[in-house]
Amino acid sequence: MKRKQFVCLEAGCERVIEANNDEELVRAVQEHVAEAHNSFELEDFILAGATEVDCGTTGPPP
Ligand SMILES: [Zn+2]
Numbered sequence: 894m895k896r897k898q899f900v901c902l903e904a905g906c907e908r909v910i911e912a913n914n915d916e917e918l919v920r921a922v923q924e925h926v927a928e929a930h931n932s933f934e935l936e937d938f939i940l941a942g943a944t945e946v947d948c949g950t951t952g953p954p955p
Contacts, residue, residue: 894948899939903930911946918943 897918901908903926910925912918922939926932 895945896948897943898946899943901925901929902942903932906930915940915943 896911896913897915898909898911899918899922901910901922906929908925908929910918910921912921919936919939922934923936926934
């Protein structure tokens with residue numbers, strides 16, 4: 894099973910956010926960006942920058 898992963902692009906953050914699907918990923922990233930950066934990411938931007946990872950792997954994408 895694959896999971897979706899998005900690395901926050903805000904300067905100095907580099908928070909890695911993972912979710913089971915696109916919908917959850919968008920929601921999780923938007924929540925993080927709103928809380929941590931008082932900002933907003935567009936859904937299209939999040940999905941364009943998202944990567945798929947194998948479930949169980951914890952390392953960053955290559
Ligand atoms: Zn962040």
